[in-house]
Amino acid sequence: MDKKQIFKQIKKEAKATAVVLILVIAVWCVLGFGVSHLDITFFHTPLWAITGCLGTWIFSILAVWWLIKKVFRDFDLGDEEEKHE
């Protein structure tokens, strides 16, 4: 990757990270506040607490996994352009 491509890639990764943040917020709302209206318990524990806490955490891990596997790329952090020159 040349310098221009690297900066383009970094921008893409930053945007994808922001999208993941928005998704995590949405999932957190739905799995927590949303599920709390269902009034279901599991081992005396309200379902919203399980989904809102563990669910949000697991979703974040999966989303980060997707980020680093599908969006993020490996490249040299050194001054590549000057090396090419």
Next chain:
Amino acid sequence: MSSVIMLIPIFLFMFLMLGISILIRNRRKKQASAGFVKEYFIGSRSLGGFVLAMTTVATYSSVSSFVGGPGQAWSVGFGWIYMSVVQVTALFLVLGILGKKVAIVSRKINGVTVMDIIRHRYQSDALANISAVITIVFFSATMIAQFVGGAKIFQAVTGYSYISGLLLFGLIVIIYTTVGGFRGVAITDALCAVAMLAGMVILLVGVLKAGGGYTSIMEHLETFKPEMLDPLSGGNMPYSLYISQWLLVGIFTVGLPQSVVRCMGYKDTKSLHRAILIGTIVIGAMNIGMNFIGVLSQGILTRDISAYGNSVDNIMPMTIVASLKPIFAGLTIIGPIAASISTVSSLLLTATSSLVKDIYMRELEKRKKTLSEKKTALCSQLCTLIIGLIVFGLSISPPNVIWKINMFAFGGLESAFVWIFLLGMFWKRANKTGAILSMVGGTVSYCVTMALGVEVMHLHQIVIGISVSLVLMIIGSKLGKPAAPEVLKEYFS
């Protein structure tokens, strides 16, 4: 006798930290290829994925994650865990958004501190100096809070005095930070994070056992504290609190300088990717785990808060004492002490770099003077020692509420730095005028509204600080002179 047994694990852990730092210092002396400043302040950019993840988590997780937070969970219930889970975003945001850009730029400009980047991006010594002063002030407040929190839990659990706790881990953390530098801090931080997780697991088992099992504890909650099973906790957890926490300990942690500096210290992109994943797993486990323990403590400490000294900060120490045998209690309090020292060590080193590298050495540079390698080493280590001792001295007469001071500093740093980093790295128009207005305006508006208790829609004052900071950055950047093309090309093309 039992309190002596408790001290054994703590002593061993602290001396392990010290030993590791000395070992790293000796290895550094033998290798010494990258130059003292780069090695001492940024570890010659050699962190691998695991250490990067753990040092970022350990620096971010303070003693309040182990004491004040779970104490609140005991009082409020599952809503507190639900609120704390927003912190799973903290690692992937800073490393995912700023990680690579900061790493590339810092290599290019040979920067070893975040102020180096700020100075270069905005071409302003004034801005870098203001940044350094803000960092030192807020970091000092945070370090005091960490020392106080750690010493208080030491006192409450072991029965030994506050001062003896402070002397034991306070002095050792100052010494090991002084000798170990960034690499030493990163590796000891990683061990601290492991110790925090281990302490958490031990305590969880102890609390479940002492409370008569999970079902028994939950039945107690259903019968006597049903509001603790509701996300709004009978009015104790309003929506405004959730929104505030999302902003304060979630989204805007992206701009905390103590996290951003870690973007300059890792080896390669593979390490960064690994760190983002490991960090997200660990920070979630830690936040959910500790606050869950806080809720479960209701099965052990069943009375009203007035029976426990009217402070939620007393809940976790009492839970440890009530649920664990002395040797396990000793192992468990390594967790909060590790949280305290890992935050202090990182902040202490960053504060030193601000003073030595960003202010003193820069001033010498302007006068066309340079320090020899030997003098730089002496000056940096002496400065770390002196700042550490000043903070230690101030911690002897402690302020009352741990987490409020911590939160005050958190918001102040975010108001000052978020847009400086984010827009500096991703918006070409961001310039010196905008940056100075943003940093000063954001910090002042945050501090003033905090002090006066001014709120907008019952939201935390971070909303005001961040908003003012953003508006001023945009206005200033539109009105001020654009940054020079040769500077911008390092960031955008």
